[in-house]
Amino acid sequence: MDSEDEVISVASSEEMMEDQDSDLSMGGDYSDVDLDVDDPDVGFETQDKDIKPKRRPYEVEFNIYGPADIQSHQDQQIDEVSAILGQPPEATAILLRHTRWNKERLIEIYMDKQDTLLEEAGLGKSLAKLPELKKVKGFVCEICCEDGPDLKTFSMKCGHRFCLDCYRQYLAQKIQEEGEAARIKCPGDGCNKIVDSKSLDLLVTEDLKDRYQVLLTRTYVDDKENLKWCPAPNCEYAVDCRVKQRDLNKTVPTVHCTCGHHFCFGCTLNDHQPAPCSLVKKWLKKCEDDSETANWISANTKECPKCHSTIEKNGGCNHMTCRKCKHEFCWMCMGVWSEHGTSWYNCNRFEEKSGSEARDAQAKSRQSLERYLHYYNRYANHEQSAKLDKDIYLKTEKKMTQLQSSSGMSWIEVQFLDAASQALQQCRQTLKWTYAFAYYLARNNLTEIFEDNQKDLELAVENLSEMFEKPTDQLSGLKVEMMDKTAYCTRRRIILLSDTAENLKNGGAHSLRLRPGSFD
Amino acid sequence: MFASKRLSKELQKLQGTLPPGISLISAENFEEWLMDIKVMDDNPLYRNEVYRLRFRFGSSYPIEAPEVTFVQDPSHPIPMHPHVYSNGIICLDLLDTSGWSPVQNVESVCVSLQSMLTGNSKNERPPGNDAFVRTNRQRPRDINFVFHDNKV
Ligand SMILES: [Zn+2]
Ligand SMILES: [Zn+2]
Ligand SMILES: [Zn+2]
Ligand SMILES: [Zn+2]
Ligand SMILES: [Zn+2]
Numbered sequence: 165m166d167s168e169d170e171v172i173s174v175a176s177s178e179e180m181m182e183d184q185d186s187d188l189s190m191g192g193d194y195s196d197v198d199l200d201v202d203d204p205d206v207g208f209e210t211q212d213k214d215i216k217p218k219r220r221p222y223e224v225e226f227n228i229y230g231p232a233d234i235q236s237h238q239d240q241q242i243d244e245v246s247a248i249l250g251q252p253p254e255a256t257a258i259l260l261r262h263t264r265w266n267k268e269r270l271i272e273i274y275m276d277k278q279d280t281l282l283e284e285a286g287l288g289k290s291l292a293k294l295p296e297l298k299k300v301k302g303f304v305c306e307i308c309c310e311d312g313p314d315l316k317t318f319s320m321k322c323g324h325r326f327c328l329d330c331y332r333q334y335l336a337q338k339i340q341e342e343g344e345a346a347r348i349k350c351p352g353d354g355c356n357k358i359v360d361s362k363s364l365d366l367l368v369t370e371d372l373k374d375r376y377q378v379l380l381t382r383t384y385v386d387d388k389e390n391l392k393w394c395p396a397p398n399c400e401y402a403v404d405c406r407v408k409q410r411d412l413n414k415t416v417p418t419v420h421c422t423c424g425h426h427f428c429f430g431c432t433l434n435d436h437q438p439a440p441c442s443l444v445k446k447w448l449k450k451c452e453d454d455s456e457t458a459n460w461i462s463a464n465t466k467e468c469p470k471c472h473s474t475i476e477k478n479g480g481c482n483h484m485t486c487r488k489c490k491h492e493f494c495w496m497c498m499g500v501w502s503e504h505g506t507s508w509y510n511c512n513r514f515e516e517k518s519g520s521e522a523r524d525a526q527a528k529s530r531q532s533l534e535r536y537l538h539y540y541n542r543y544a545n546h547e548q549s550a551k552l553d554k555d556i557y558l559k560t561e562k563k564m565t566q567l568q569s570s571s572g573m574s575w576i577e578v579q580f581l582d583a584a585s586q587a588l589q590q591c592r593q594t595l596k597w598t599y600a601f602a603y604y605l606a607r608n609n610l611t612e613i614f615e616d617n618q619k620d621l622e623l624a625v626e627n628l629s630e631m632f633e634k635p636t637d638q639l640s641g642l643k644v645e646m647m648d649k650t651a652y653c654t655r656r657r658i659i660l661l662s663d664t665a666e667n668l669k670n671g672g673a674h675s676l677r678l679r680p681g682s683f684d
Numbered sequence: 685m686f687a688s689k690r691l692s693k694e695l696q697k698l699q700g701t702l703p704p705g706i707s708l709i710s711a712e713n714f715e716e717w718l719m720d721i722k723v724m725d726d727n728p729l730y731r732n733e734v735y736r737l738r739f740r741f742g743s744s745y746p747i748e749a750p751e752v753t754f755v756q757d758p759s760h761p762i763p764m765h766p767h768v769y770s771n772g773i774i775c776l777d778l779l780d781t782s783g784w785s786p787v788q789n790v791e792s793v794c795v796s797l798q799s800m801l802t803g804n805s806k807n808e809r810p811p812g813n814d815a816f817v818r819t820n821r822q823r824p825r826d827i828n829f830v831f832h833d834n835k836v
């Protein structure tokens with residue numbers, strides 16, 4: 165696809181751009197939203213508390229259902245369709261599963277060619293007689309090669325006959341190992357006949373029946389486009405979200421499961437806002453392919469740019485101070501730290517070299533690698549920093565108990581550390597993906613706004629991260645400052661995500677554009 | 685083992701007449717067999733070459749597909765094919781849970797692979813071959829292949 169003109173979406177409105185740095189109240193559209201920080205001390209507007217918070221531009225509507233909800237939804241639909249078709253609920257359930265829970269289609273086909281449908285779903289007249297096991301003279305099972313007059317055998321209407329043991333082994337494999345239930349095919353080579361529910365009732369052994377029922381219930385969620393299982397291990401919740409597959413270039417539908425897991429409804433990977441699914445997939449593929457080229461970067465140790473002594477990173481913060489010479493520098497770009505946070509700050513932006521320098525092919529390919537490494541380095545660094553932040557937090561948590569007793573603070577009062585840690589994790593996750601996203605962006609004035617937002621968030625995050633490395637006995641005195649910084653981080657994240665989501669959604673004259681080939 | 689009777693029957697048959705270009709090399713036990721295949725027409729990609737296949741049978745063979753890979757040694761190269769990685773791993777739906785039928789057997793797999801080669805004119809590896817070969821540590825059965833296209 166020629167994507168030179170591909171507008172994945174667009175410009176923030178003029179006014180939004182103007183307001184964005186004007187003050188900390190988050191400007192126009194977001195002033196009425198309630199931030200996730202409920203402490204009144206934090207000090208920004210929450211005046212409209214009684215009004216239900218408006219959804220932010222990057223948030224999508226979704227619902228979470230537990231196993232009981234899922235079951236009752238199914239029962240409801242079965243009852244409804246059962247009344248229309250005049251079939252008993254049990255048969256209706258089979259028919260609904262057969263047509264992948266598409267009610268309208270089921271009713272249509274049922275009206276149109278009832279006999280064929282019933283036959284296909286294993287409910288036909290020919291099956292009025294229950295499926296049965298047979299002993300067949302001269303039979304040799306094609307799977308196990310056993311024979312003998314006493315061998316019990318089974319076959320569906322397709323005529324592929326196998327011994328009972330093999331059929332059971334086969335079904336056990338499908339149900340237990342491959343998690344299939346509603347659409348298991350006949351074991352015969354190339355046979356597409358689905359093993360119908362009555363045959364299954366006859367063949368499935370007792371120990372598998374529970375598992376089979378669970379899987380059957382699961383197919384309801386699997387079959388519905390608007391439902392997805394939460395991918396967290398052992399989570400039983402499903403998410404209902406109406407975002408369509410075709411809209412995934414315009415929106416990044418992050419959902420929050422009741423179990424605490426945040427994931428993308430589009431691709432079920434961990435939350436990757438603000439980058440759209442297709443770019444995430446492309447980026448991960450690229451990182452995998454280029455892993456060896458890039459591996460050297462994410463190493464845990466580097467040299468101090470001034471005195472060359474080895475420095476190991478043990479916290480998430482990127483503001484490094486060399487123990488030996490006290491030189492302060494940035495872990496990511498190795499530049500002087502004092503230049504970060506001023507107009508000189510240019511750590512997040514990749515500077516394309518001027519045309520003359522990159523004229524020959526070799527220089528071009530070197531530059532394209534450098535460009536990739538610039539973004540990869542920062543992407544990988546935030547991933548790693550998030551882990552290090554977490555490690556530090558876990559150590560800190562232990563000390564929180566000490567803090568409680570030494571400072572006389574209550575458990576509730578030391579929760580600011582927890583809030584700060586969570587904000588850090590979330591912001592680093594977002595930052596990480598802004599770098600993957602930026603890699604695919606063509607340069608225009610909106611990319612600059614994007615990068616400014618990225619820079620502001622990054623700086624806020626580093627400032628907060630730095631506080632975590634302070635000795636525990638100082639923490640109680642830093643409570644207010646830390647809460648301010650936490651709130652500020654959260655706010656910068658909201659602004660970045662909101663701006664980017666608006667740009668993605670709107671399309672038009674001012675737009676974030678992808679570099680050629682990004683959506684290939 | 686679930687189907688020792690089945691494997692001994694298969695072995696018996698493999699020790700008799702086989703389709704042209706397919707031969708049994710070793711079958712010391714019911715865990716691992718070696719087979720050779722040769723492309724019978726003169727497809728320039730495979731002319732004068734013999735390819736060696738290793739079959740590994742799990743405890744639930746033939747309900748579960750065997751693990752089939754090409755093996756390389758000085759006299760047996762890995763055939764060039766868009767579904768065969770240069771480490772010998774084959775990406776073919778026939779050998780995957782979705783495409784495998786317990787009615788298939790060692791001989792039929794050999795025949796399928798032989799005709800997969802015969803029908804091929806692309807002198808190429810699967811997309812992403814280098815990265816896959818460099819990074820893959822999984823056994824073929826644990827890999828979740830996305831079949832590039834099932835016509836090849
Ligand atoms: Zn059998
Ligand atoms: Zn069949
Ligand atoms: Zn969950
Ligand atoms: Zn996604
Ligand atoms: Zn130093």
Ligand SMILES: [Zn+2]
Pocket residue numbers: 494495496497498499504511
């Ligand atoms: Zn820097």
